[in-house]
Amino acid sequence: MPSKKALVRRPSPRLAEGLVTHIEREKVDADLAVEQWEAYVEALRAHGWETVEVDPADDCPDSVFVEDTVVMYKNVALITRPGAESRREETIGVEEAVARLGCSVNWIWEPGTLDGGDVLKIGDTIYVGRGGRTNAAGVQQLRAAFEPLGARVVAVPVSKVLHLKSAVTALPDGTVIGHIPKVDRPSLFPRFLSVPEEAGAHVVLLGGDKLLMAASAPKTAELLTDLGFEPVLVEIGEFEKLEGCVTCLSVRLRELYA
Numbered sequence: 001m002p003s004k005k006a007l008v009r010r011p012s013p014r015l016a017e018g019l020v021t022h023i024e025r026e027k028v029d030a031d032l033a034v035e036q037w038e039a040y041v042e043a044l045r046a047h048g049w050e051t052v053e054v055d056p057a058d059d060c061p062d063s064v065f066v067e068d069t070v071v072m073y074k075n076v077a078l079i080t081r082p083g084a085e086s087r088r089e090e091t092i093g094v095e096e097a098v099a100r101l102g103c104s105v106n107w108i109w110e111p112g113t114l115d116g117g118d119v120l121k122i123g124d125t126i127y128v129g130r131g132g133r134t135n136a137a138g139v140q141q142l143r144a145a146f147e148p149l150g151a152r153v154v155a156v157p158v159s160k161v162l163h164l165k166s167a168v169t170a171l172p173d174g175t176v177i178g179h180i181p182k183v184d185r186p187s188l189f190p191r192f193l194s195v196p197e198e199a200g201a202h203v204v205l206l207g208g209d210k211l212l213m214a215a216s217a218p219k220t221a222e223l224l225t226d227l228g229f230e231p232v233l234v235e236i237g238e239f240e241k242l243e244g245c246v247t248c249l250s251v252r253l254r255e256l257y258a
Contacts, residue, residue: 003256009054009066017061018242033238047206055093067248069094077103083113083133114138117163129164195220202245
């Protein structure tokens with residue numbers, strides 16, 4: 001049976017100091033962010049996911065974006081080396097959490113950099129965004145870790161957004177979705193569906209046809225409903241001010257060995 005565990009991490013009190021690269025900085029309401037995070041976690045639980053809370057990293061403003069710290073493939077956890085030096089301490093608690101779950105643990109080493117938000121898995125194909133946070137050495141090390149396990153790693157350019165999954169994610173049938181103005185090369189994906197909103201490019205597969213999505217993408221939710229999917233909307237506006245989306249607030253562990 002596939003596993004349904006999700007790593008999450010409570011927002012730091014310093015969340016408002018988080019990094020911003022491609023958008024204008026806005027004031028972040030830390031209390032509202034906690035409420036939104038709790039509702040996000042509850043949405044996962046309501047759809048059968050067991051949430052595993054990583055120890056807080058209160059001195060790391062961006063630590064709530066736990067997806068950037070580890071990439072999972074089968075039972076192997078690849079601890080990243082974030083492209084932003086200020087985020088590298090975030091990996092410590094995550095490494096401890098995945099080890100407790102029985103994962104085999106590997107690491108990205110200097111000079112490699114890799115953010116988990118740059119990694120999109122579709123079956124055994126792993127797309128890796130090569131851009132501001134992930135470098136060529138990071139891509140090479142990910143390839144060395146996962147290709148012997150049966151993965152096919154495909155590097156794709158990212159220049160218009162922070163991470164690959166800021167631009168694209170995938171539906172349960174493997175179709176890649178994205179908002180065209182934010183996607184460098186849509187033609188690199190065998191099946192691509194354009195969506196009308198930037199936030200509509202971000203979905204978490206909850207199981208079956210259910211898709212966790214941001215409430216800020218109602219037109220995309222309507223489109224995906226028409227296509228037979230069931231959007232589950234959550235409000236994450238405080239995290240969107242820091243270039244966050246529904247994917248980066250958790251790490252879904254779908255293939256842990258029993």
